[in-house]
Amino acid sequence: MTEHELAKAYQPADFEGAIYERWLVADVFAPDGQGSRADATRPPFVIIQPPPNITGALHLGHALTSTVEDLMIRHARMSGRPSLWLPGLDHASIAAQYVLDRIIAADGQTREELGRERYLERMWEFINTTREVMLGQQRRIGASLDWGRLRFTMDDVSSRAVRTAFARLYRDGLAYRTEALINWCPGCRTSVSDLEVIPTEETGSLWTLRYHLLDASGTPSPDSWISVATTRPETILGDTAVAVHPDDARYTAFVGRTVRIPFVERDVPIIADEAVDPAFGTGAVKITPAHDKTDYETGRWHNLPMLTVLADDATINDLGAGYIGMDRYAARKAIVQDLAARGDLETEQPHEMLIGRCQRSSDVIEPRLKTQWFIRTAPLAAAALEATRSGKTKIVPARFEKVWEHWMTSIHDWNVSRQLWWGHRIPAWYCPDGHVTVSELEGGPAGCAECDRSLAELVQDPDIFDTWFSSGLWPFSTLGWPDETDDLDRFYPGTVMETGYDIIFFWVARMMMMGIHLMGDVPFTTVYLHGLVKDPYGKRMSKTKGNVVDPLEAIAESGADALRFALVHGTSPGNDQKFRSERLDDGRNFANKLWNATRFVLGARPATIRVDASRQSPDASQLGPAERWIRSRAAGAVESVDRAMADLQFAEVTRTLYDAIWSEFCDWGLEFAKVRLTDESLAPETRAATWWTLVEALDTYLRLLHPVMPFVTEELWAALPHAADDPSLLIVADWPSMADREPQVEADVDTVIQLIGALRNARAEAGVEAGEWLAVRVVVPDGLAPAFSLLAPSVGRLARARPLVQLGSPDELSRSAEAGLTVVVGDLQAQIELSADEDSADRERVRLEKDLAEAENFLAAAQARLGSDAFVQRAPAAVVAGARSRAAELEETVARLRDRLRR
């Protein structure tokens, strides 16, 4: 880039796209790409990203994921580690079907009308249109993914991995097929896992109704009954018992007797079971083993018949007597009416309860019996627990380890069968004799595993896998598993798995369990969980609420760098953030600041340095205190950022850099430098050294900031002079290191900065015109004198002090100005000459008294602390020493101020 181009104002839209193209062309994203300068002997840094769902657009959560992962991978890349961040997409079976169903519904079509084959063709067409949109959005935010490795959970390699994984689990006794109670979504027409059932608070009804006891003759007695409470009267049709608590005296005589279930006219026993809560309802509960989780357990324990009364579409099936074919809620209404008509409905009262709804369609989930495949999770979870307990895998932030522990210790077997079409078909075949054959072969097994029937006689399971089954294999299926590939050898286990805490069970847990079992090792050594991006009121963003922020719009408005900065700055790991547009402004303004600072530095190049000069280190012998301060502070920033990066404290990274670049480098470094760069009395090599100091600091800051704000830093870095061994792009430049800190120089310059601040403050409070130049006399302690002399021209300019006179002793000061403004910074004193009138003298007195009171308060506190024997004896020596020097400094200030006020 030329100076001419940089002369323009900061406009991210002008260059962000072009910068991404340059990275692509340079092939720097792959761990061994041509542009990579990675040291192949170092352990690779591998990030596992949650592959976004192929449907729908990316939202701010994706943007956050991409940002955090990208900043980690960029840091690793610059640090010289071979770095792998593999892009991918998830086929998202149920979510994708839900979306496609709605699209085809708009054309008046249904899944059933299309049929499996045409529906799947339609799905492929659909995802071919969404795929590029999704990937384009990731690029727009700057994600430096290794695009050559793009993977999809439905591609051939993934399919083979799924079949192989399942076959392994089956052979290891960890996959089994059985009839069990599952969560049925009548809307999606499939079973869903426990995690996909969302408990929703709702006000329903609690009905109390009567089941009549059979008398000696075996007919229901009109006068004796047992009352039971239910929220789902339609399940009466499937009742096979009534249960009471064994210790419930009210019902002791009832146990063992028989009641008749109305409508279906079924006679069922009254049983005793500990699971019944005597305090709830009537203390007697109807048992519907096929449609309720608790009842199912009770039914199994007591060997009760399990009668399924609901069809797939949640209508009453042919066991439903007079209600056959009715929708579940129509049947409920009718049954309540009919009970009332019979005089068997005692009460109906409103009831607060939790209803399980489908995460996808929001339909009320019905528990029901189905024959399906399950993964035996107990042994897998035990191994996953061992991995986190031993520290082999670390969870950040650590508090999620408790959540992890709890879930892993109370985990149920995982129902993986889905009655959907879009996904991986379960590779299980059934023979007419009831034998089961599981095969990882693409074309299926040769024949039945247990008898001599051929493949042609077998029927494959029509179901597909839960979409998370294939996602769970992601860390190794993407590296070529089950083949023993070089990639697996090199990049497994991954380094950091990064995602939102909301999918810790869905995805992280499954990857851990599958990885450990199938690979024999954890899939990643660190789990980094970020929080959720909420709207400004703390609500979850959702399309239905209409409160979503489109990342692309934010980028168009403020630039990708601003969005990235906004998503990271001021946040902390695992904590949610409220997102408002003001945060984007912060990021954009910061980028703008950096842009203009660079513009200034380039424009301030001394004439003795050629425009195309290659990068030089500043000549150490020519450096003044300001230059040494700039270098030391930059070195300090490197230290801080390194520490924060190592701790995965990314907000600390942005905070450090924001302060260092804005409040130190720009506010003071550049301001000091302006004076030296234009001081014709200085030797050309001195001015050159100042300029090279600025270039060095800027170069360092651009490198440090690059992982967070890659576009603007890349653009600006291109405009700086470069060393011969610099690569052509910042993205693969070396992570910076800086020479040692200089604490004494930092302290000296900081004191001078404080003095300038105090002078400005005094002027402002005295109502001095901002542009007015006033004479200032200073008394500088001996230790500071050499540095101060060199900085004096800058002090003069920044504090509008002219002339600025250094006095030999405080005595000169006191005599020389009666009505001036006095400023005291420790043992540094200054006096601003100001023509006196009575008002201003009073104002000055008030100001000094205020300063004095403040100093006295602090001094009193410090002395009180030092006066305590307990403190002096028990506190660490360094703390006591610090308090002493602090008190001494305050004493000095107080004495000076008192002295001044006496006059």
Add this chain to the structure above:
RNA sequence: GGGCGGUUAGCUCAGUUGGUUAGAGCACAUGCUUGACAUGCAUGAGGCCACUGGUUCGAGUCCAGUACCGCCCACCA
């Protein structure tokens, strides 16, 4: 019913093993077309760090409890 998180300036949030005077951005007030930047500069005002107790020489930070807000898990029909 269990568990976790939050509570710090008007708003949004930092505050890393307890240690000088608790910080930032935005908003606010006042003044600035100072030759990088008004997406800016300078100065300022604004906090019983939710509450109660404890440990300690010393607590925003550690412990116990309370209150409110949010989230996760859970088979009261």
